[in-house]
């Protein structure tokens with residue numbers, strides 16, 4: 166068929182469709198893809214044919230549009246359709262393209278599906294316009310489909326491959342080859358790459374599009390997607406959508422190249438691992454690799470290899486990464502630059518065949534250290550860990566540009582273990598730089614807690630060598646006050662004198678420096694003051710009173726038996742050490758001279774609540790005495806301690822010391838004033854009956870006259886502390902004997918009565934508790 170006949174055919178067609186031509190004029194812009202079928206298919210054919218008739222009838226059918234259309238269909242059909250079309254051959258009479266199908270669906274004859282008999286019709290130049298329009302429509306459609314396809318593909322990448330943080334790698338060489346101006350030279354290569362990369366039905370169109378839409382002024386080589394996908398890239402740079410195919414192609418091409426590189430790395434690493442394993446095995450079985458080459462030596466300082474995945478690498482091409490890697494390796498001052506892994510990567514970066522180089526390096530490993538086997542195994546483990554990580558990451562990132570680079574960098578320094586430096590103390594006992602450490606006679610004690618405070622002292626619970634716990638009493642005093650120094654020396658002497666007594670706190674060590682005295686003692690749990698306070702709100706229990714009164718008196722007995730007057734007895738000066746009450750603090754105690762009942766103290770700092778009247782009176786007397794040659798000595802003796810003891814028992818039973826209801830100075834005056842009697846109620850404030858034996862004991866200790874006070878032994882043997890357990894039968898016997906005795910001797914003298922009482926008590930002795 167000739168072109169003339171085709172033109173004629175179109176001409177006659179247009180005449181038949183005059184009315185449709187007017188309809189077609191409404192269709193002035195290319196329809197969108199969404200309504201392409203409904204809009205275009207009903208009009209395009211009519212429009213093109215009618216317009217063709219009204220325009221240049223001499224235009225040849227060999228329009229570039231046809232070429233392009235034919236090219237676009239070349240994926241499904243042999244690229245000969247256009248040739249057939251123009252030459253009039255009929256071999257492609259029923260060819261269909263996307264565009265053609267649309268046309269056929271409207272029951273119109275498609276321009277590209279015309280039978281050769283139709284093609285041979287001459288339509289002339291009048292078809293140019295309609296072809297132009299079709300070209301536009303086709304272009305729009307192509308762009309639309311391309312854009313959607315690219316977007317869909319990009320999304321897929323984005324979702325599955327952390328594209329948000331990793332951009333496509335730069336492939337400068339690839340870009341250059343693809344978008345070089347001499348694209349015609351590389352078009353074959355381009356097309357083959359494109360077909361491998363894209364599965365889109367428009368893939369071939371892309372190739373044609375690259376050439377057709379390539380803009381010379383656009384620097385495709387410099388495209389840097391950063392974190393963008395092609396769509397985002399186009400939007401960001403306000404590019405035409407017609408650039409999308411090219412940009413998408415670049416994008417996908419880069420990714421493909423990266424994946425290849427990653428796979429290559431993985432393969433190389435596996436190869437390296439297997440080689441390394443085999444090296445290790447052969448080593449352990451005696452077939453050492455050691456003698457092959459000594460160029461690389463394993464040693465304990467070989468640096469571990471670490472995986473590094475950084476954002477800075479994520480968007481770089483493998484070429485750049487290699488370059489960076491090389492720079493890193495070279496720049497870092499690694500202690501063992503000949504470490505195997507280090508060397509491996511250097512070699513890799515220098516040569517194209519990494520596997521070969523790694524194998525070579527491993528072969529060159531010389532193991533001449535004694536522990537080379539262990540070191541090699543450790544290296545294997547590290548290598549395997551890195552490879553496992555790499556494999557996992559490769560699997561995760563098979564489609565994406567997640568550039569994870571394994572390279573050698575110096576191992577982190579081992580954690581610095583802090584050494585606790587113990588400062589050796591000077592010869593004098595001083596606190597070390599650590600405030601919690603106290604040194605006494607070159608022994609270190611670590612403070613645990615504060616146990617109590619005195620007037621000028623603090624007592625700490627401390628931990629010494631072997632984690633043993635002690636009480637450390639730290640006394641600060643005026644270094645130039647001789648009397649104070651003498652007093653402390655006296656206390657130390659007494660403690661040393663009584664160090665074997667179980668009822669006295671044990672002095673283990675001491676050191677006296679300038680204005681400081683350290684005493685290391687055995688440590689008690691609680692003092693009696695704390696114990697009494699603890700029981701303050703509890704009901705009175707005479708067994709409790711008996712127990713602690715007896716314990717206290719036994720302590721006092723030890724002191725008194727040693728010829729010592731404590732003179733500052735108070736609940737706080739008794740501490741429980743593992744259940745045994747012990748006496749502490751001999752600060753104002755003094756040794757009682759031989760055969761002397763009383764001693765005179767030069768200083769007094771007792772506790773008014775528990776101080777004996779004679780001590781206060783004596784002090785008051787000496788202070789007011791005009792005859793000052795005796796100084797302020799005052800008379801104090803063992804009975805003073807018994808007064809204090811009576812006050813403590815009184816507090817145990819009544820809840821406060823005898824003169825506890827007086828405040829301040831009045832308390833002192835009341836103690837000294839004989840007219841102020843101590844009350845001994847038979848009931849407590851809680852209406853608890855108080856045994857007469859208890860009242861008797863308290864009265865016996867709180868006689869104003871020191872000479873009348875019971876001794877410690879007598880109090881310890883008091884009925885209250887040593888009560889009788891008399892049964893009913895014993896009581897019956899007692900009564901019968903009394904009646905018989907009275908019937909024989911109606912009168913009894915006082916002496917006889919005492920004898921009888923003593924006799925009875927002796928008999929009851931077996932019943933004492």
Ligand SMILES: Nc1ncnc2c1ncn2[C@@H]1O[C@H](COP(=O)(O)OP(=O)(O)OP(=O)(O)O)[C@@H](O)[C@H]1O
Pocket residue numbers: 616617618619620621622623624636638670686687688689690691692733737738740749750752
């Ligand atoms: N060895 C010890 N074990 C447990 N606690 C102790 C020990 N020595 C002293 N304490 C506690 O420290 C407190 C003060 O101790 P101490 O009585 O020896 O000091 P002080 O300076 O002599 O006091 P004061 O001068 O008022 O008598 C005591 O009440 C007691 O609670």
